[in-house]
Each structure stands twice: as structure tokens, then as C-alpha cells.
Amino acid sequence: MRLPVLDGSTLMNENYAQPDLPAGVEADVVRGCYKFASYLGNVDEGQRPVLHKSVTLLGSGAILTEVIKAAQMLAAQGVNVDVYSVTSWSELARDGRDSLRRQLAGDASAPMPFIEQQLQASSGTIIAATDYVCAVPESVRAFLPADRRYVTLGTDGFGRSDTRAALRGYFGVDAASIVRAASEGHSAVVG
Numbered sequence: 001m002r003l004p005v006l007d008g009s010t011l012m013n014e015n016y017a018q019p020d021l022p023a024g025v026e027a028d029v030v031r032g033c034y035k036f037a038s039y040l041g042n043v044d045e046g047q048r049p050v051l052h053k054s055v056t057l058l059g060s061g062a063i064l065t066e067v068i069k070a071a072q073m074l075a076a077q078g079v080n081v082d083v084y085s086v087t088s089w090s091e092l093a094r095d096g097r098d099s100l101r102r103q104l105a106g107d108a109s110a111p112m113p114f115i116e117q118q119l120q121a122s123s124g125t126i127i128a129a130t131d132y133v134c135a136v137p138e139s140v141r142a143f144l145p146a147d148r149r150y151v152t153l154g155t156d157g158f159g160r161s162d163t164r165a166a167l168r169g170y171f172g173v174d175a176a177s178i179v180r181a182a183s184e185g186h187s188a189v190v191g
Contacts, residue, residue: 019068019085031114032092033058035121036068036083039075053080054124055182056148058137060086063129063173070129070178079182082122089136096143113143125149127181129173151181 019036021029028034041053055074059067064085071081086092092115102110111117119126126148128137134154141150155171168174172181 019064028118029087030091032088032095033084033086033115033118035118036064036085037071039071039081039083041075041078041080053078054082054122055079056082056084056119056122056124056126057178057182058084058086058126058128060089060128060130060132060137063131063168066168066173066175067129067178069175070182073175073179074182080124084118084122086128086130086137089130089132089139092143093139096140099143115140115143116145119145119148125151125182127151127153127178129153129178129181131155131168131173151184153177153181 022034022036025034036059057067057071059065067083071083074081092113096113096115099110099113126144128140128151130137130153132154133156134152137152137154141152144150153171153173155167155173157171160167160170162170165174169177
């Protein structure tokens with residue numbers, strides 16, 4: 001029996017419902033990221049209001065589900081959240097380096113890096129959460145919109161064994177940790 005060849009793919013052994021792909025983002029998927037959804041802040045009864053009201057969350061792989069949960073939690077606290085699914089950190093970094101190379105060579109037609117284009121319509125601190133080490137999302141830092149704070153959450157560390165939920169909490173890539181990162185990213189967040 002011949003097994004399929006997977007070029008550059010990562011296989012996971014976790015069962016979870018893959019979120020539906022929004023209409024019209026197919027080309028963005030191939031380029032490295034797409035806007036998954038926006039969550040409008042709506043303060044639930046009993047919650048204290050948030051003073052800074054927007055954040056941008058980037059998630060990849062299985063951690064995208066944690067990012068979506070965090071976005072819903074933040075929206076319940078009154079924060080507007082834009083969620084982007086990162087399909088390839090390496091493609092985004094490669095595109096950014098190519099754009100920079102062309103700019104440095106004096107190419108006036110060099111495009112803005114794709115990730116910067118994608119995030120232009122978003123606002124607030126940008127938080128990237130992944131089950132890779134932090135160096136992976138750090139590879140795009142130079143290509144983000146200027147004057148935006150960037151926080152990376154990843155699974156840096158040495159061999160641990162536990163449940164997925166416990167490991168995500170330990171490494172700080174679960175929904176609660178992403179919400180805390182957003183709160184610290186907004187020094188005036190109350191709640």
C-alpha cells in the first residue's frame with residue numbers, strides 16, 4: 001500500500017470540529033492567513049466595562065479553537081476582537097522577507113507584506129497563539145503594522161506529559177491565558 005506524501009504538513013491526533021471557512025478567503029488561505037471572524041464587544045450583565053476596546057488575535061492549528069473561545073470571552077467583557085487564522089507562519093515570513101528585499105533594492109512597486117495588508121483593518125494589540133514555539137510567530141514581527149504591540153504565546157519548554165487542557169494551561173496557550181494576555185496588552189483593562 002502506498003501512503004500519500006504530505007509536503008510541509010503537520011499532522012495532529014486531536015479530534016475537534018474544524019471551523020467553517022468563511023466565503024471568499026481561499027486565496028488568503030494559500031498566502032498564509034485569513035480573517036476568520038470579528039466579535040463585537042457586548043458587556044454581559046455583572047461584568048465591569050473594559051476601557052480599551054479592541055484586540056487582534058492570531059491563531060494557528062488546534063490552538064485556533066482556543067483563540068475563538070478567548071475572542072468570545074473578551075467580547076463578553078466588551079472588547080471588540082478580530083480573529084485571524086494563520087495557515088502558514090513560514091509563508092507569511094517568506095512573503096514579508098521578499099517584500100522587504102524588494103523595498104531595499106529600490107523597487108517602488110514592492111507590495112506591502114501580506115500579513116500587514118491583512119491586519120490593516122484590525123486594531124489594538126496583536127496576540128499570536130500557537131502550539132509551536134514562540135520563535136515561529138516571532139518570524140513575522142517585522143512585517144506587522146507599525147505601532148502595534150505584538151505578544152506571542154507558544155509552547156516553549158522541555159518535554160512534559162499531561163492532558164491537552166493541562167498542557168495548554170501550563171504553556172499559556174489556552175483561552176484563559178489568551179484573555180490574560182489581552183488584558184495585560186491593555187494596561188487599562190479592568191475585570
